[in-house]
Amino acid sequence: MGAGESFAVVGAGIIGAAVARELTRRFPGAAVTVFEKEPRPAAHQTGHNSGVVHAGLYYEPGGLKARLCRRGVGLLKDLCAERALPYEACGKVVVALDAEEEARLEQIYERAVGNGVPGVRLVDAGELREIEPHAVGRRALYSPETAIVDYARVTEALLDDARAAGGSVRFGTEVRAVTEAGAAATVETAHGRERFDAVIACAGLQSDRLAARSGDEAGPAIVPFLGQYFVLEPAYRDVVRGLVYPVPDPRYPFLGVHLTKRVDGEMTVGPNAFLSLSREGYAGLGLDLRDVASTLGFGGFWRFSGRNLATAAREIRTLASPGRFIAEAGRYVPALEGARAVGASRGIRAQAMNRDGSLVDDFAIQRRGRITHIRNAPSPGATSSMAIAEHIVENLSHPA
Numbered sequence: 001m002g003a004g005e006s007f008a009v010v011g012a013g014i015i016g017a018a019v020a021r022e023l024t025r026r027f028p029g030a031a032v033t034v035f036e037k038e039p040r041p042a043a044h045q046t047g048h049n050s051g052v053v054h055a056g057l058y059y060e061p062g063g064l065k066a067r068l069c070r071r072g073v074g075l076l077k078d079l080c081a082e083r084a085l086p087y088e089a090c091g092k093v094v095v096a097l098d099a100e101e102e103a104r105l106e107q108i109y110e111r112a113v114g115n116g117v118p119g120v121r122l123v124d125a126g127e128l129r130e131i132e133p134h135a136v137g138r139r140a141l142y143s144p145e146t147a148i149v150d151y152a153r154v155t156e157a158l159l160d161d162a163r164a165a166g167g168s169v170r171f172g173t174e175v176r177a178v179t180e181a182g183a184a185a186t187v188e189t190a191h192g193r194e195r196f197d198a199v200i201a202c203a204g205l206q207s208d209r210l211a212a213r214s215g216d217e218a219g220p221a222i223v224p225f226l227g228q229y230f231v232l233e234p235a236y237r238d239v240v241r242g243l244v245y246p247v248p249d250p251r252y253p254f255l256g257v258h259l260t261k262r263v264d265g266e267m268t269v270g271p272n273a274f275l276s277l278s279r280e281g282y283a284g285l286g287l288d289l290r291d292v293a294s295t296l297g298f299g300g301f302w303r304f305s306g307r308n309l310a311t312a313a314r315e316i317r318t319l320a321s322p323g324r325f326i327a328e329a330g331r332y333v334p335a336l337e338g339a340r341a342v343g344a345s346r347g348i349r350a351q352a353m354n355r356d357g358s359l360v361d362d363f364a365i366q367r368r369g370r371i372t373h374i375r376n377a378p379s380p381g382a383t384s385s386m387a388i389a390e391h392i393v394e395n396l397s398h399p400a
Helices: 014-026 064-082 099-114 125-131 151-164 204-213 289-296 299-307 309-316 322-330 385-396
Strands: 006-010 031-036 092-096 121-124 139-143 147-149 168-171 175-181 184-189 192-196 198-201 221-227 230-232 243-246 258-261 267-270 341-343 347-353 364-368 371-376
Touching: 006 014, 006 175, 006 184, 006 192, 014 031, 014 151, 014 385, 031 151, 064 147, 064 151, 064 385, 092 099, 092 125, 099 121, 099 139, 121 125, 125 139, 147 151, 151 168, 151 385, 175 198, 175 204, 175 371, 184 198, 198 204, 204 221, 204 347, 204 371, 221 289, 221 299, 230 322, 267 322, 299 347, 322 341, 347 371, 364 385, 371 385
Parallel strands: 006 031, 006 198, 031 168, 092 243, 198 371
Antiparallel strands: 092 139, 121 139, 175 184, 184 192, 221 347, 230 267, 230 341, 243 258, 258 267, 364 371
């Protein structure tokens, strides 16, 4: 493939934007078209996340997440420097409170070293207080290169580069299906069908539905999980210097309540992780009956739920209570006692789930012929976005 070829990208979140940019760079002169159903880029997961640039602490060495996260960090940092976008390497500590958590912390450290995370080290209680004066714990893992950015602005920069190289973006254009017919791939919208040499679907929260409508496998299914953050009152903006996380509990599928700086100077606490009543409802109850029926009709969800009742009971208590969030974070940062917080915009995570109720842990990218579907790219998907784009576009040069 090369000049004179045509490519379609479905979705203008950060991964779709990165893929479009990479196509224009790898195949100068090719026609690249991005289809986005919303009137703006980064309208869903990209524009509703914490802004953390993950260093690669938790992921199994050798997997796609580990490899593409580490590569993605460098690409993201370079882009932000080139485009004068905010990028703050504020650092992160993962804090262990007891001996059991210390043992798990050592396992995380081994993975981080295996992934080549720069500067990562284990510190004792005294060193922890030097790094984060208000944090307490028996031991901690310190990652000095963990950073924060504004992923919506990064997405806009990626699309600007794609357009400057001749690409186009069609907002307000929902893709109904992508199919292969002989020597071309077809994109179907309300305006008709268009033919391209290759299509890359980066449909996020709608990825399973688009794949199924396109004749691909229905599974893995997307089960949406909401994550609610709260913004601390201004007096607590500097309560920590960087990011403070707990040691993840292996019984639960998410990272737990943590303190996260934002590039706008605000300090957030959260998130919870609870079943969302919609895939794209970010305010109020956010109820979408079709989305609820889709989740409840998927057998894997019930198997997952049966194994995570304790998690659900714990998380539901935090849905409307900033106080519970603060109390949880206060175990690591006691100076939060008495702090107040207000709700911030929630995010909804597109988590792929198998029929047996297990979560798809690694990135899942399926290519069949001229069509590529990204079926699972949760955190660190934004961090890894440009590396994911490299991986996908490189594979286009090889037979499927």
